[in-house]
Amino acid sequence: MQIKNTEVLRTPNSPTPGRPVIFNQEKCTGCNICVHFCMEDIFVPAARKGELPIILYPEECWYCGNCVDDCPVPGAIALNHPLMQRVRWKRKATGEHFRVR
Amino acid sequence: MSETTETAVGAEVWPYPIRYGQVKRHESDVVVLGGGIAGVWAAIGAARQGAKVVLAEKTVTARSGAGGAGVDHWQWAADNPCSRVGPEELAQALIDNQGGYRNGISTYIQCASAYQALLEMEQMGGKVRDVDDEFKGAPFRDEASKLLFAYDYDARFVLRVWGSNYKLLLRKECRRLGVKIIDRISVTGLLTRDGRPGSQVIGATGVNTRTGEFNLFKARAVIMCMSRPQRNWTFSSELRGITTFRPPTNVGNGHAMAWRAGAEFTMMEKSMRSPFASPYSYPSYGVGNAINTWFACNIVDANGKEVPWVDCNGEVISNFDDRYRPAEGQKFFIMGGGSSSHPHPGLKEYAGPKLIPDLAERMQNGEFTPPFYADLTSMPDHERRVIWGLNVGEEGKTRVPVLQTYSQAGFDPEQDMLQTYDFLRGSGMREPVSPQERTFGEQGVCGGLVVDWDLMSTLPGLFGAGDLIYGSQDHSHAAATGRYVGRRAAIFADGQQDEHCDDGQIADEMTRVYAPLGNGEGNGGGMDWKELNAALCRVMQNYCAEPKNAELLDLAEMWLDDIAETEVPKLVADNPHKLMRALDVLDILTCDQMIVHACKARKASSTHLHFNRLDYPELDPPVWHKWITIRRDGDQVAVGEMPIAPWGDFESNYQSRL
Numbered sequence: 001m002q003i004k005n006t007e008v009l010r011t012p013n014s015p016t017p018g019r020p021v022i023f024n025q026e027k028c029t030g031c032n033i034c035v036h037f038c039m040e041d042i043f044v045p046a047a048r049k050g051e052l053p054i055i056l057y058p059e060e061c062w063y064c065g066n067c068v069d070d071c072p073v074p075g076a077i078a079l080n081h082p083l084m085q086r087v088r089w090k091r092k093a094t095g096e097h098f099r100v101r
Numbered sequence: 102m103s104e105t106t107e108t109a110v111g112a113e114v115w116p117y118p119i120r121y122g123q124v125k126r127h128e129s130d131v132v133v134l135g136g137g138i139a140g141v142w143a144a145i146g147a148a149r150q151g152a153k154v155v156l157a158e159k160t161v162t163a164r165s166g167a168g169g170a171g172v173d174h175w176q177w178a179a180d181n182p183c184s185r186v187g188p189e190e191l192a193q194a195l196i197d198n199q200g201g202y203r204n205g206i207s208t209y210i211q212c213a214s215a216y217q218a219l220l221e222m223e224q225m226g227g228k229v230r231d232v233d234d235e236f237k238g239a240p241f242r243d244e245a246s247k248l249l250f251a252y253d254y255d256a257r258f259v260l261r262v263w264g265s266n267y268k269l270l271l272r273k274e275c276r277r278l279g280v281k282i283i284d285r286i287s288v289t290g291l292l293t294r295d296g297r298p299g300s301q302v303i304g305a306t307g308v309n310t311r312t313g314e315f316n317l318f319k320a321r322a323v324i325m326c327m328s329r330p331q332r333n334w335t336f337s338s339e340l341r342g343i344t345t346f347r348p349p350t351n352v353g354n355g356h357a358m359a360w361r362a363g364a365e366f367t368m369m370e371k372s373m374r375s376p377f378a379s380p381y382s383y384p385s386y387g388v389g390n391a392i393n394t395w396f397a398c399n400i401v402d403a404n405g406k407e408v409p410w411v412d413c414n415g416e417v418i419s420n421f422d423d424r425y426r427p428a429e430g431q432k433f434f435i436m437g438g439g440s441s442s443h444p445h446p447g448l449k450e451y452a453g454p455k456l457i458p459d460l461a462e463r464m465q466n467g468e469f470t471p472p473f474y475a476d477l478t479s480m481p482d483h484e485r486r487v488i489w490g491l492n493v494g495e496e497g498k499t500r501v502p503v504l505q506t507y508s509q510a511g512f513d514p515e516q517d518m519l520q521t522y523d524f525l526r527g528s529g530m531r532e533p534v535s536p537q538e539r540t541f542g543e544q545g546v547c548g549g550l551v552v553d554w555d556l557m558s559t560l561p562g563l564f565g566a567g568d569l570i571y572g573s574q575d576h577s578h579a580a581a582t583g584r585y586v587g588r589r590a591a592i593f594a595d596g597q598q599d600e601h602c603d604d605g606q607i608a609d610e611m612t613r614v615y616a617p618l619g620n621g622e623g624n625g626g627g628m629d630w631k632e633l634n635a636a637l638c639r640v641m642q643n644y645c646a647e648p649k650n651a652e653l654l655d656l657a658e659m660w661l662d663d664i665a666e667t668e669v670p671k672l673v674a675d676n677p678h679k680l681m682r683a684l685d686v687l688d689i690l691t692c693d694q695m696i697v698h699a700c701k702a703r704k705a706s707s708t709h710l711h712f713n714r715l716d717y718p719e720l721d722p723p724v725w726h727k728w729i730t731i732r733r734d735g736d737q738v739a740v741g742e743m744p745i746a747p748w749g750d751f752e753s754n755y756q757s758r759l
């Protein structure tokens with residue numbers, strides 16, 4: 001097995017759940033409206049104008065979805081439930097099982 | 102398409118200007134502290150009365166609070182034209198159903214004016230009726246008014262509403278009326294005449310959560326709408342994010358600051374086991390179930406076998422429509438499904454239809470096979486569409502987190518059955534949690550500020566509304582009491598003179614709130630807010646859970662005091678956001694101390710208060726059927742009491758204040 005030899009940093013663990021929302025880089029305009037409407041103030045604006053907001057305090061998210069609801073660009077931001085919380089269901093006719101992705 | 106998650110890597114400079122120690126002053130007739138549902142309605146009520154109003158909100162008024170992400174049930178609107186039950190009768194039933202431990206004043210205000218508030222919501226642009234005729238002909242619809250009802254379709258006092266944008270509209274109305282809204286101020290303390298606790302309240306202090314700027318609010322009347330304590334027994338930020346049902350920013354700041362100012366509180370001894378606060382719970386309203394938002398959904402087992410429903414007499418309900426009607430000999434029912442908000446079963450007289458109570462045993466016997474599912478596919482079309490689309494969709498935190506997210510993942514209510522994790526062990530309603538996993542304010546009616554018929558506290562000039570006042574809950578309650586208190590506070594303010602804020606009190610508060618900023622050096626020995634919060638929960642779990650006795654409660658007091666002396670001085674914050682969270686944990690500690698004092702003061706066990714004292718095991722002895730009050734008096738705690746129904750006659754008290 002070949003593993004690329006990149007520089008290894010001494011990084012701390014990240015808080016988890018660490019990805020309450022996912023931005024779509026192609027669509028997000030970096031307008032920071034979500035930063036404004038987040039009721040837990042978990043984001044901060046990026047240092048450069050027009051870039052994706054930074055998720056500074058992911059573990060403080062309330063998973064209310066307001067940031068998604070209030071974003072003016074459809075598909076620019078999506079809520080991302082913690083893996084532990086992704087609910088499952090069953091299709092009645094076929095018995096197939098599915099879950100939130 | 103590239104999807105990215107920008108998380109913070111490395112430390113960058115704080116993006117907002119830092120203004121520690123700088124003071125901004127605001128003056129008004131009325132200041133509203135907390136811009137949630139009660140707060141915005143209070144501001145509207147006061148502004149309509151002609152008062153100059155300032156509203157200070159910790160986060161962002163457009164969306165903040167438990168109701169900012171929606172509401173689907175407009176509770177106890179007995180003043181609506183279709184209700185078969187009047188305000189007086191409904192208020193009394195709600196109080197009786199809680200064994201007397203519910204606030205009669207605010208419950209009556211709710212029952213008598215929730216619909217009036219809803220009509221005002223409609224004027225602001227909120228959707229309150231089925232104008233698009235989506236549910237034409239449904240048994241829960243009044244064809245003339247197009248209003249939709251929930252639970253008991255005969256009694257018709259709970260409405261189904263489209264509340265996901267109400268908060269945005271309320272903020273707009275505040276602006277239109279000239280309310281000065283100041284977002285991102287975490288209010289930290291109350292200012293009193295001459296700086297003395299126990300005297301008239303004349304203002305408040307707060308810290309900006311982005312800049313750290315100190316804010317001073319001077320007013321002739323102060324209305325607190327900061328909801329209630331949470332995170333007293335359970336705290337985790339690592340499992341599903343911060344474990345609170347109400348927003349994590351609601352930690353009981355109002356309780357703590359009013360306590361420091363000398364106001365009286367009651368029912369602070371009540372806490373309950375709660376799956377709502379469990380770090381392992383699922384997205385709210387996002388699993389199959391049969392209560393609240395999902396009432397009265399078919400539940401089936403792994404083989405598709407339906408779990409039967411029973412009425413309050415224990416009779417199996419064979420006709421589907423009877424899940425929405427009172428039982429034989431019953432006048433009306435409250436909620437139904439085995440309500441989540443009544444940990445005590447409540448009175449049989451008002452109990453609604455629910456799933457068979459012995460499901461767990463019948464599962465053990467092999468009659469039912471887990472897992473269970475909520476089967477919307479087999480529900481009548483209008484019921485399926487109203488649960489998945491209106492209730493799930495308008496209910497707080499469901500529009501994006503459940504309706505949109507699950508639909509995008511392929512969930513189709515016409516084909517799919519959503520798993521119910523609550524029934525995995527046949528527990529009927531919710532996963533049982535340990536006696537130590539408790540909550541104070543996540544769920545149900547809980548303890549809070551003592552108020553009179555003006556919704557004024559025991560401190561002149563200090564008013565309260567919404568979830569913060571004792572024995573109350575609900576969105577429509579916050580709206581109705583907010584609307585009412587705004588008016589009462591404005592009238593009070595009109596008669597007041599200009600007061601001078603005490604410089605010493607302000608200086609002391611500045612020292613207190615900025616203290617955690619001085620502790621960051623090298624972080625050596627510093628105490629992080631999360632670690633402190635978790636440790637406080639541990640004390641409460643060990644010494645103030647279930648059961649209690651004098652020894653345990655003494656130890657609770659001792660360990661809380663010890664932490665206050667030893668670790669609190671080491672509390673660290675290195676930016677305004679963390680300062681807010683750190684100050685929150687200090688207030689959680691204060692709320693814990695209030696809870697322990699109240700627990701020590703009630704020397705009797707009570708089912709309604711979920712209060713089990715080993716040293717006073719008799720349940721609900723009549724002499725203890727009263728409210729225990731606590732108040733800070735210097736270094737002492739003054740314990741008092743109120744008779745169980747201190748409010749007198751509903752109608753005349755209410756009418757005389759309109």
Ligand SMILES: Cc1cc2nc3c(=O)[nH]c(=O)nc-3n(C[C@H](O)[C@H](O)[C@H](O)COP(=O)(O)OP(=O)(O)OC[C@H]3O[C@@H](n4cnc5c(N)ncnc54)[C@H](O)[C@@H]3O)c2cc1C
Nearest residue numbers: 135137138139159165166167174288497567568575576579
């Ligand atoms: C997910 C969810 C769904 C719900 N659905 C319903 C429903 O369908 N029907 C129903 O009747 N009830 C429902 N409720 C309950 C209802 O939302 C609450 O009862 C109601 O919002 C209480 O209003 P409030 O103003 O007292 O508190 P909140 O609306 O929570 O407002 C409190 C406000 O105070 C602010 N605040 C806190 N501390 C400070 C401080 N130190 N300084 C400044 N501001 C501060 C907060 O940021 C917040 O804006 C639901 C609750 C939740 C969480």
Ligand code: SF4
Nearest residue numbers: 028029031032034071
């Ligand atoms: S996600 Fe939406 S609201 Fe947030 S910055 Fe991008 S475009 Fe603006």
Ligand code: SF4
Nearest residue numbers: 038061062064065067
């Ligand atoms: S889901 Fe709510 S709390 Fe989480 S980032 Fe979005 S607005 Fe903020």
